[in-house]
Amino acid sequence: MKKSLICISCPRGCHLEISSAAAGEWLVSGNQCPRGKQYAIQEATDPRRMLTAAVPAKVDGVPCASVRSTSPLPVALIPELLNTLYKMRLDTPAKRGDVLLANWKDSGIDIIFSADFL
Numbered sequence: 001m002k003k004s005l006i007c008i009s010c011p012r013g014c015h016l017e018i019s020s021a022a023a024g025e026w027l028v029s030g031n032q033c034p035r036g037k038q039y040a041i042q043e044a045t046d047p048r049r050m051l052t053a054a055v056p057a058k059v060d061g062v063p064c065a066s067v068r069s070t071s072p073l074p075v076a077l078i079p080e081l082l083n084t085l086y087k088m089r090l091d092t093p094a095k096r097g098d099v100l101l102a103n104w105k106d107s108g109i110d111i112i113f114s115a116d117f118l
């Protein structure tokens with residue numbers, strides 16, 4: 001299996017190629033620094049993304065609250081998490097950094113407010 005990627009670890013955007021080798025090793029080319037190899041292996045084995053979202057509010061004149069994940073989440077968990085967040089209707093004040101959802105799906109990752117709400 002050979003896969004092409006663009007490294008998003010810095011603005012240079014190196015074009016990477018990754019393929020599996022013997023004994024669970026990975027061959028990565030195109031990276032101009034070690035972070036590119038780490039990124040390519042992460043993408044091939046356990047792709048993750050930071051999540052930011054606007055959660056609907058149930059308060060006149062305040063459309064939503066800004067939230068984010070505390071670490072990159074497995075990509076497979078993101079659609080269900082967004083569904084959960086978009087169904088919420090927040091009406092309780094919160095401070096930046098307060099936890100909205102703790103340990104989402106036992107990932108060890110919290111969803112926190114990224115700005116004061118109300």
Ligand code: SF4
Pocket residue numbers: 007008009010011012013014030031032033034035036037
């Ligand atoms: S491989 Fe290194 S230099 Fe290239 S985009 Fe990734 S982090 Fe930047």
